Amino acid sequence: MRPEVICLMITSPDGSLHPSRWTRSPNGTRSDWSALYEKVHKDHDANAWMVGRVTMAEISKAGPHEPAGPHGVVRPHHFAKPDATSYAIALDPSGKLHFAGPELYGDHVVVLLGSDVPDSHLAELAADGVSYVVSGQKDMDVGAMLELLGKELGIRRILLEGGANVNGSMMAAGLVDELSLIVAPALEARKGSDRIVEFGEEGLAGKVELSLISCEPLSHGALHLRYAVQRSS
Numbered sequence: 001m002r003p004e005v006i007c008l009m010i011t012s013p014d015g016s017l018h019p020s021r022w023t024r025s026p027n028g029t030r031s032d033w034s035a036l037y038e039k040v041h042k043d044h045d046a047n048a049w050m051v052g053r054v055t056m057a058e059i060s061k062a063g064p065h066e067p068a069g070p071h072g073v074v075r076p077h078h079f080a081k082p083d084a085t086s087y088a089i090a091l092d093p094s095g096k097l098h099f100a101g102p103e104l105y106g107d108h109v110v111v112l113l114g115s116d117v118p119d120s121h122l123a124e125l126a127a128d129g130v131s132y133v134v135s136g137q138k139d140m141d142v143g144a145m146l147e148l149l150g151k152e153l154g155i156r157r158i159l160l161e162g163g164a165n166v167n168g169s170m171m172a173a174g175l176v177d178e179l180s181l182i183v184a185p186a187l188e189a190r191k192g193s194d195r196i197v198e199f200g201e202e203g204l205a206g207k208v209e210l211s212l213i214s215c216e217p218l219s220h221g222a223l224h225l226r227y228a229v230q231r232s233s
């Protein structure tokens, strides 16, 4: 069974992805709202989080490097730590991401890769203690890859945490079960700025439908909005 996927984001009422560009509020500060986000992250009780390639590059910061020692390359998957208690998953179709070690924020790293990724990249990941799954087909079937992570690593709930591109593509593919938003009392309002979900020119109309699960006022003027996400019928 595919793990449950909850898209968890902090945003402003105008859907901004960048808290550093927000207006101020007498209700609270960015660090107050970030602390609320961290609490809600914990409360969701997931055992994995997942981000797109661009966001993961900002987190991992590592550059390409030669693997230490010779490494036999295994396809289609290599699980370096199948007994980890929590996982950090990245979607990286072209193998552009690099890691300094097997963990980020204490969570074991798993990279979902496209079928064309060369052996040299897999050798680097394995040498760094990172787990990976290589797609069996040209177009990545992310749903099948997540199912495999459920089966092999016991991943039961994933928090999908951006950016806009991965959130949109996962929603369009029908792979998101819930949208969970911390909405702060602030605005960005810049023309053309990033929103928390984006799906190219098409958008998501006709692809998904949201229905409200709950709306809970939090401290510091923030709201926690939860929506069930379903494919459009």
Ligand SMILES: NC(=O)c1ccc[n+]([C@@H]2O[C@H](COP(=O)([O-])OP(=O)(O)OC[C@H]3O[C@@H](n4cnc5c(N)ncnc54)[C@H](OP(=O)(O)O)[C@@H]3O)[C@@H](O)[C@H]2O)c1
Binding pocket: 009, 010, 017, 018, 019, 051, 052, 053, 054, 055, 056, 058, 091, 092, 093, 094, 096, 140, 142, 161, 162, 163, 164, 165, 166, 167, 169, 170
């Ligand atoms: N404020 C916040 O809370 C927050 C949270 C997260 C991120 N961010 C910000 O968001 C920005 C990055 O967002 P972004 O939208 O540009 O990028 P992103 O979503 O982090 O990454 C997008 C990339 O991930 C890969 N990808 C996405 N969906 C895929 C799919 N279904 N199958 C295979 N690969 C897929 C593609 O990689 P390739 O390009 O290699 O094909 C795609 O270009 C950063 O500035 C970051 O700081 C902010």
